[in-house]
Amino acid sequence: MTKRITLLLMTVLIGLALAACSNNNKPALPEASAPPKQMADEMLQRIEQPMLVELESAMVEQLYHLDPALLEDYTIRTPMMNVKTNEIAILKVKDAKDVAAVEAAVKQRAADVQKQFETYLQDQYENAKNYKLVVKGNYVLFVISESADDFVNAFDGFFAKK
Template identity: 65%
Template sequence: MKKKSVIALLLTVILGAMLSACSSGKEKAVEPSATPKEMVEQILKQIEQPPLLELDEKMAKEYYQKLDLALLEAYDIRTPSVNLMSDEIAILKVKDAKDVATVEAAVKQRALDVQKMFETYLPKPYENAKNYKLVVKGNYILFVISEKADEAVKAYDNFFATK
């Protein structure tokens, strides 16, 4: 009888330790202290890109037609200054977690729009646009079209490093 009690107690302790380890892993994820604009600027300092223009609200609505900017707490979107390139970077901070999927769908539509723009126009920017990256971390969304998209994702991930 004592063996069963000891084993049950031991299993309870092990299970409790495993559960607390799992939940503490989630607590370690940090929300970035930088704004989306600061994040984009830091990424662009690390990764050489062609000249990109920051979109104002009017241009953001024009380029991201399916995106309701009212769902965002903050954002920074940069597009090429020359229409011969498909490079683009955007970091969007969604106000409410329930709207992340809606914003993500709008960004995917933007990716398709960029692809359509280049599919019969220029092959290299078209291929670049087809290989876009979209990364969601909590209420933050990174969208990047770049030959160095993987490097941009790594730089973005650093903003969410665990403590």
């Protein structure tokens, strides 16, 4: 009987030791070196674009089908004139579990822009079809631009290892 108790006690102690040694920490999500607004400002200083204006917060839900409460911080720049499709959005999602929902909302926005220009301006329709969507941790970049690859490279630069 004492051997069984000793064996049971040893099993429990080994289990506790193994549990204490295991690493349950999730890997750290990448963090940008600047907030979204500053990132967009710096990108737009380096990459020439048509005149873009900051989207008012009241319009985020309407145009992006997205609840701003899911976002910790964001900036969305849309064309000043409705003859261009160029657009940039940098969204920092509060909770990693909501990144997929934000991605879906951005894809819906891209589809809406494409539909808007499908029979209007063919060159802008093609531009809208070639949008870029990049996710890094809790950050989502959405860009419609002839220079979309330049925006993606600049965005990646904000996450360079230190």
